[in-house]
Amino acid sequence: xxxxxxxxxxxxxxxxxxxxxxxxxxxxxxxxxxxxxxxxxxxxxxxxxxxxxxxxxxxxxxxxxxxxxxxxxxxxxxxxxxxxxxxxxxxxxxxxxxxxxxxxxxxxxxxxxxxxxxxxxxxxxxxxxxxxxxxxxxxxxxxxxxxxxxxxxxxxxxxxxxxxxxxxxxxxxxxxxxxxxxxxxxxxxxxxxxxxxxxxxxxxxxxxxxxxxxxxxxxxxxxxxxxxxxxxxxxxxxxxxxxxxxxxxxxxxxxxxxxxxxxxxxxxxxxxxxxxxxxxxxxxxxxxxxxxxxxxxxxxxxxxxxxxxxxx
Numbered sequence: 001x002x003x004x005x006x007x008x009x010x011x012x013x014x015x016x017x018x019x020x021x022x023x024x025x026x027x028x029x030x031x032x033x034x035x036x037x038x039x040x041x042x043x044x045x046x047x048x049x050x051x052x053x054x055x056x057x058x059x060x061x062x063x064x065x066x067x068x069x070x071x072x073x074x075x076x077x078x079x080x081x082x083x084x085x086x087x088x089x090x091x092x093x094x095x096x097x098x099x100x101x102x103x104x105x106x107x108x109x110x111x112x113x114x115x116x117x118x119x120x121x122x123x124x125x126x127x128x129x130x131x132x133x134x135x136x137x138x139x140x141x142x143x144x145x146x147x148x149x150x151x152x153x154x155x156x157x158x159x160x161x162x163x164x165x166x167x168x169x170x171x172x173x174x175x176x177x178x179x180x181x182x183x184x185x186x187x188x189x190x191x192x193x194x195x196x197x198x199x200x201x202x203x204x205x206x207x208x209x210x211x212x213x214x215x216x217x218x219x220x221x222x223x224x225x226x227x228x229x230x231x232x233x234x235x236x237x238x239x240x241x242x243x244x245x246x247x248x249x250x251x252x253x254x255x256x257x258x259x260x261x262x263x264x265x266x267x268x269x270x271x272x273x274x275x276x277x278x279x280x281x282x283x284x285x286x287x288x289x290x291x292x293x294x295x296x297x298x299x300x301x302x303x304x305x306x307x308x309x310x311x312x
Contacts, residue, residue, distance in 0.1 A: 016044025017232055022095045024048040024087075026078050026135055027105030029056025032201045032220040036102055039224035040231070041069040045100065048091050049073045078105045078131030088138045098139045100231045102152045103132035103176075113167040121168040128154075128172035133179065140192075149192035150231035153180045155240060156198055160251050177240065177253065184238040185289060193237035195230040198251060199223040200244025222246045255293060257283040260300040
């Protein structure tokens with residue numbers, strides 16, 4: 001069943017959990033962004049289809065309208081602050097709110113680090129990381145004022161775990177995890193929940209990276225349903241959802257229990273000699289905030305008073 005058909009079925013059955021919500025999906029004129037936009041529309045959201053190409057954005061918006069939804073097509077680069085601000089203003093003028101932002105826009109400039117130019121490194125970071133920051137900043141105050149917001153950053157296994165030839169892409173994608181972690185903390189009291197999606201999908205960005213057989217199993221439409229868990233009323237915050245080929249899993253940034261060595265003259269040698277204990281994963285945790293590391297270190301050093309200060 002196509003996403004257009006899913007939308008018709010969902011509306012006929014009243015299954016529209018995002019009814020009344022307004023969603024912006026960047027880079028949604030094609031590929032994974034397109035299926036994101038179509039899927040969110042099928043769940044009742046009003047869609048802002050953003051892309052560099054007005055024609056591409058118009059085409060996807062037309063698909064949504066043909067399926068009975070509402071959509072607004074806006075061409076803008078995510079790296080252009082003025083254009084993004086104008087897009088947000090247009091959306092607020094038309095619908096009065098913005099509930100969901102999916103930072104999907106991205107590019108690839110793959111080469112081994114030895115052959116990669118700094119210009120290509122900077123370009124990829126600019127689109128993925130700075131572009132996401134620009135778009136998020138543009139909607140942040142609106143979400144704070146309405147005390148509701150759902151933001152999805154698009155990370156990648158290349159950032160989480162590394163991938164040959166993608167130093168620029170991997171750096172940007174892991175940076176988005178750090179951005180998500182902090183914004184989730186800052187947005188919590190305003191009802192803003194921030195998560196990451198790590199997709200594996202057959203798009204223009206993955207052709208040439210994966211085999212044809214693998215690409216056949218990795219339809220973008222099999223990733224997009226994961227968004228509902230990340231942007232719905234009961235959405236988590238600070239989650240990293242990995243999705244591809246209809247399979248869904250979670251990734252975590254963890255902290256091992258570690259050992260206390262102290263600052264003796266041979267501390268470096270002791271760290272190396274006890275590496276297995278330093279990195280042992282039994283008892284590892286997912287820290288609730290960055291100071292968890294400092295709290296654990298100071299507690300191990302016997303300084304409870306400093307732990308309280310560090311946690312403030």
